[in-house]
Amino acid sequence: MSITTPLALLGRSFLAMLAAVGRVSIFTGNAVSHLFRPPFYPREFFLALINIGWLSLPVVGLTALFTGGALALQIYAGGSRFQAESVVPSIVAIGMVRELGPVLGGLMVAARVASSIAAEIGTMKVTEQIDALVTLSTNPMKYLTMPRLLAATLSVPVLVAVGDSIGIFGGYLVGVTRLGFNPATYMDNTVDYLEFWDVASGLVKGAVFGFIVALMGCYHGMNSGRGAQGVGRATKAAVVSASVLILASNFILTEAFFTT
Amino acid sequence: MITLRDVHKSFGEKPVLQGINLEVPKGQSLVVIGGSGTGKSVLLKCILGLVVPDRGEITVGGKLLDAANREAFLDTFGMLFQGGALFDSLPVWQNVAFRLLRGSLARPLNEAKEIAIEKLRRVGLTPETADLFPAELSGGMQKRVSLARAICADPQVIFFDEPTTGLDPIMAGVINALIREIVSEMGATAITITHDMTSVRAIADQVAMLHAGKIRWVGPVDQIDSAGDPYLDQFINGRAEGPIETVR
Numbered sequence: 001m002s003i004t005t006p007l008a009l010l011g012r013s014f015l016a017m018l019a020a021v022g023r024v025s026i027f028t029g030n031a032v033s034h035l036f037r038p039p040f041y042p043r044e045f046f047l048a049l050i051n052i053g054w055l056s057l058p059v060v061g062l063t064a065l066f067t068g069g070a071l072a073l074q075i076y077a078g079g080s081r082f083q084a085e086s087v088v089p090s091i092v093a094i095g096m097v098r099e100l101g102p103v104l105g106g107l108m109v110a111a112r113v114a115s116s117i118a119a120e121i122g123t124m125k126v127t128e129q130i131d132a133l134v135t136l137s138t139n140p141m142k143y144l145t146m147p148r149l150l151a152a153t154l155s156v157p158v159l160v161a162v163g164d165s166i167g168i169f170g171g172y173l174v175g176v177t178r179l180g181f182n183p184a185t186y187m188d189n190t191v192d193y194l195e196f197w198d199v200a201s202g203l204v205k206g207a208v209f210g211f212i213v214a215l216m217g218c219y220h221g222m223n224s225g226r227g228a229q230g231v232g233r234a235t236k237a238a239v240v241s242a243s244v245l246i247l248a249s250n251f252i253l254t255e256a257f258f259t260t
Numbered sequence: 261m262i263t264l265r266d267v268h269k270s271f272g273e274k275p276v277l278q279g280i281n282l283e284v285p286k287g288q289s290l291v292v293i294g295g296s297g298t299g300k301s302v303l304l305k306c307i308l309g310l311v312v313p314d315r316g317e318i319t320v321g322g323k324l325l326d327a328a329n330r331e332a333f334l335d336t337f338g339m340l341f342q343g344g345a346l347f348d349s350l351p352v353w354q355n356v357a358f359r360l361l362r363g364s365l366a367r368p369l370n371e372a373k374e375i376a377i378e379k380l381r382r383v384g385l386t387p388e389t390a391d392l393f394p395a396e397l398s399g400g401m402q403k404r405v406s407l408a409r410a411i412c413a414d415p416q417v418i419f420f421d422e423p424t425t426g427l428d429p430i431m432a433g434v435i436n437a438l439i440r441e442i443v444s445e446m447g448a449t450a451i452t453i454t455h456d457m458t459s460v461r462a463i464a465d466q467v468a469m470l471h472a473g474k475i476r477w478v479g480p481v482d483q484i485d486s487a488g489d490p491y492l493d494q495f496i497n498g499r500a501e502g503p504i505e506t507v508r
Contacts, residue, residue: 039363124347131310132345136358136409137334
């Protein structure tokens with residue numbers, strides 16, 4: 001092995017990463033351009049809305065409920081070290097709406113929806129259904145990608161809002177039944193310290209995460225390899241890339257929203 | 261008329277089409293035969309624009325089939341895919357009437373369903389099939405639904421990709437007869453790719469044999485047995501010995 005081999009490997013990986021970024025960027029530009037150009041497919045949009053939004057409610061709701069409860073226990077345990085147990089309601093609320101609601105909601109939707117979109121579109125590609133769409137004068141980007149992108153971008157913020165409420169309720173349940181908080185005081189502390197931007201920033205994050213989830217699902221599905229193995233790889237890549245991008249964009253958005 | 265002139269296509273280092281020249285007159289049925297992996301499907305995909313040729317020219321009705329003209333071409337086009345390529349998420353009638361439910365040919369729902377049921381009847385399927393999903397159908401029924409979808413908007417050009425693969429001889433015969441009948445009745449220009457010599461004899465007006473990326477032989481179907489081409493002869497008689505290598 002030559003002394004330059006590691007450098008060559010590093011260089012090749014870097015170039016491959018740049019090429020992948022370029023491909024995703026072109027795909028994104030192409031997909032977004034279809035949001036503004038007819039024909040539109042309202043039926044497909046409505047079905048995507050049900051699949052991505054409505055059917056993700058149970059998993060997002062349960063995640064939020066347990067997260068809110070665990071958060072209340074953790075803040076209570078940590079706060080009791082310096083007699084700050086009373087901050088539990090406000091920290092649960094702020095933590096849920098700013099961070100945990102959108103991020104955990106986004107990750108759960110990524111697991112459920114990015115995989116499902118990638119598998120569905122990947123299978124369509126393998127079984128020539130995408131080619132069939134083209135022969136039926138239908139642009140696959142417009143018919144498959146655009147409705148899913150729009151539906152995810154619009155429905156994930158709603159899921160986040162519902163998840164936030166359920167998460168706060170989870171904290172409330174634990175606070176009142178396990179930690180001895182007065183119900184009215186808990187609610188007052190929750191509402192008093194919560195600001196509009198806390199909630200709005202979480203919803204904006206939700207929209208961005210929804211876009212990422214659908215984009216990764218569609219991109220990897222459309223670029224799926226042949227056979228069951230190809231579809232399996234596309235599904236895995238969709239979930240992994242959507243999850244990483246959600247966490248990375250969460251950091252960037254938090255930096256942009258709260259440190260200026 | 262569909263014309264291909266000097267069409268080349270390679271995938272990486274592997275050349276698949278190496279100068280295809282072919283003419284399909286309007287209203288004629290051309291069957292392309294050739295061994296597995298000789299580029300028959302790539303040829304069809306080049307015409308459809310699903311694969312971009314490296315070189316050469318494809319025209320339909322005298323118009324160059326570039327991105328600008330392809331949309332108009334596809335509006336008058338139908339295709340039967342090898343595996344059916346039916347949309348799993350849609351019931352049979354919506355698969356058949358896909359074109360009639362959206363885009364420039366959109367019709368009211370009831371009218372589209374009536375046309376779909378009529379096309380299903382045309383390929384020998386009962387109206388009860390209309391509300392089933394593709395996964396509930398047998399392979400032969402899926403092929404027939406795919407055929408109904410291909411003819412639903414009365415296309416001027418139809419492609420059939422391995423129409424009888426995976427079917428029993430009786431169902432293959434039914435599909436062959438349907439294709440011949442539909443092409444003759446509609447006056448459509450058809451290109452079929454197949455390995456099945458029974459299909460060739462039933463469907464073709466003209467036969468073209470693809471070998472090593474080029475058209476090896478082309479002529480009327482009634483001359484294939486007397487053509488005297490050793491490659492064609494080996495293929496149509498299914499002989500292991502001959503100029504075509506069996507290890508590919």
